[in-house]
Amino acid sequence: xxxxxxxxxxxxxxxxxxxxxxxxxxxxxxxxxxxxxxxxxxxxxxxxxxxxxxxxxxxxxxxxxxxxxxxxxxxxxxxxxxxxxxxxxxxxxxxxxxxxxxxxxxxxxxxxxxxxxxxxxxxxxxxxxxxxxxxxxxxxxxxxxxxxxxxxxxxxxxxxxxxxxxxxxxxxxxxxxxxxxxxxxxxxxxxxxxxxxxxxxxxxxxxxxxxxxxxxxxxxxxxxxxxxxxxxxxxxxxxxxxxxxxxxxxxxxxxxxxxxxxxxxxxxxxxxxxxxxxxxxxxxxxxxxx
Amino acid sequence: xxxxxxxxxxxxxxxxxxxxxxxxxxxxxxxxxxxxxxxxxxxxxxxxxxxxxxxxxxxxxxxxxxxxxxxxxxxxxxxxxxxxxxxxxxxxxxxxxxxxxxxxxxxxxxxxxxxxxxxxxxxxxxxxxxxxxxxxxxxxxxxxxxxxxxxxxxxxxxxxxxxxxxxxxxxxxxxxxxxxxxxxxxxxxxxxxxxxxxxxxxxxxxxxxxxxxxxxxxxxxxxxxxxxxxxxxxxxxxxxxxxxxxxxxxxxxxxxxxxxxxxxxxxxxxxxxx
Ligand SMILES: Nc1ncnc2c1ncn2[C@@H]1O[C@H](COP(=O)(O)OP(=O)(O)O)[C@@H](O)[C@H]1O
Ligand SMILES: [Mg+2]
Numbered sequence: 001x002x003x004x005x006x007x008x009x010x011x012x013x014x015x016x017x018x019x020x021x022x023x024x025x026x027x028x029x030x031x032x033x034x035x036x037x038x039x040x041x042x043x044x045x046x047x048x049x050x051x052x053x054x055x056x057x058x059x060x061x062x063x064x065x066x067x068x069x070x071x072x073x074x075x076x077x078x079x080x081x082x083x084x085x086x087x088x089x090x091x092x093x094x095x096x097x098x099x100x101x102x103x104x105x106x107x108x109x110x111x112x113x114x115x116x117x118x119x120x121x122x123x124x125x126x127x128x129x130x131x132x133x134x135x136x137x138x139x140x141x142x143x144x145x146x147x148x149x150x151x152x153x154x155x156x157x158x159x160x161x162x163x164x165x166x167x168x169x170x171x172x173x174x175x176x177x178x179x180x181x182x183x184x185x186x187x188x189x190x191x192x193x194x195x196x197x198x199x200x201x202x203x204x205x206x207x208x209x210x211x212x213x214x215x216x217x218x219x220x221x222x223x224x225x226x227x228x229x230x231x232x233x234x235x236x237x238x239x240x241x242x243x244x245x246x247x248x249x250x251x252x253x254x255x256x257x258x259x260x261x262x263x264x265x266x267x268x269x270x271x272x273x274x275x276x277x278x279x280x281x282x283x284x285x286x287x288x289x290x
Numbered sequence: 291x292x293x294x295x296x297x298x299x300x301x302x303x304x305x306x307x308x309x310x311x312x313x314x315x316x317x318x319x320x321x322x323x324x325x326x327x328x329x330x331x332x333x334x335x336x337x338x339x340x341x342x343x344x345x346x347x348x349x350x351x352x353x354x355x356x357x358x359x360x361x362x363x364x365x366x367x368x369x370x371x372x373x374x375x376x377x378x379x380x381x382x383x384x385x386x387x388x389x390x391x392x393x394x395x396x397x398x399x400x401x402x403x404x405x406x407x408x409x410x411x412x413x414x415x416x417x418x419x420x421x422x423x424x425x426x427x428x429x430x431x432x433x434x435x436x437x438x439x440x441x442x443x444x445x446x447x448x449x450x451x452x453x454x455x456x457x458x459x460x461x462x463x464x465x466x467x468x469x470x471x472x473x474x475x476x477x478x479x480x481x482x483x484x485x486x487x488x489x490x491x492x493x494x495x496x497x498x499x500x501x502x503x504x505x506x507x508x509x510x511x512x513x514x515x516x517x518x519x520x521x522x523x524x525x526x527x528x529x530x531x532x533x534x535x536x537x538x539x540x541x542x543x544x545x546x547x548x549x550x551x552x553x554x555x556x557x558x559x560x561x562x563x564x
Binding site: 184185187188189190191192193194195198202203206209282283284285288 | 376377379
């Protein structure tokens, strides 16, 4: 996020014209102190990681912990490196990501459209409300087997499963965001000549976007969860399938390696979502949202 | 649009507005209000807080229908929104996700003006209200006064025949406010636009207007006085308040407004009014 816009050109606007410079909130000394604190925290975080992984490594070498159930971190690291350097895992990772992406896109679009419709057409909301609540109350995992039967072992059973997870998050947030929109903003653009389409495009959608973004991290994670759980229950490809295979031959190192790869992938996705969020919500006052 | 040049720009005839209260009853905000604003006239509505000033403005805008009575715009009964009016709301109404320029250009773009031209005209208006160099800011990056200037540009750019303004400057500090009042008059002078200006500040109302309409306390507020303000135009707001004519009109209206204010107090806390 860019922090300091160009200094104001031209004449000062008015006597109360104190312009808020974003990112300029902290006086120098406080910022420096916060910077030092940050460094201390970083160091402590590394110390913690070294202690836990080192202790784990040591205790498994000494056979205090059974490496059959808790494989040595160094073995896991070697396995991850093997899988990546030989390209063994890449095909499966691509499949998992493809499923997750499809589930995410389809679930989000459906959630957006249905959320908008229900927020704008109160009759529809009234009629559908109990059914949506019932469906949302269903523990979603039980759908995986039936989707396997309906859509087969390929990617679509996993996509369908992911969609049921993503849809509700996006739907509820869109619904809330559209319902929650500031009345004055709506009146203002209507007085400026807005049609229903203008209203959606200039007010309702951007207003809902802030809500949708607050759920994006969760729904992206759910899309991956949907894909992996689906693969785990029945597939011929994917990281979930690899984990299930490793489990089948009591290869705990493989199970852990799969877990860690997934974890890293989700972290990267989270980072990308952060970037996107900072770009699309750059109009928000950082002081208010921090 | 057919234009009956003798017809008032805005006319409220016998307008009453009721609201449902949460307890299931009814609250009459304003009762039997007649109001006429000729084209090119600057009319202010003054009254204590909660007396129904915003309600009147909303009815003139077509955002709110009168429970009984009728609203006319240039002689035509109003159906839906008042298409010839712009509305400057009491609250902040800039779209927070649009830059200053995009906020100002919005009205033109929604009316089908090509994007490049709308942006060009928005920049022109930003120069007029003293905000060149701020076009790419977001509203949160502006001071309260600059946001009001942006709103002025946003509502004037569509060239409305009627301007509805709801306590537009009440949240500003006194210096900024006087500056903005002066600039508003400069914009309006010779524009032949009708202005309906709501304020709770009598001083401001007299300084700006051709006519001051006094609204009584609620519930069921009525118009309790109408005063012509025949001060010369163009006016210089910096020294107008010390002129004898101003003081005379001020005292005349204030004596009646005071009564209304005391009635409000009497209603809220009977002990105080004694
Ligand atoms: N939508 C509404 N529902 C119920 N009561 C309302 C509504 N709008 C206004 N009122 C009531 O009507 C009265 C007049 O309100 P308003 O026009 O906002 O007053 P003013 O602008 O003069 O302060 C107030 O008592 C207010 O509580
Ligand atoms: Mg009001």
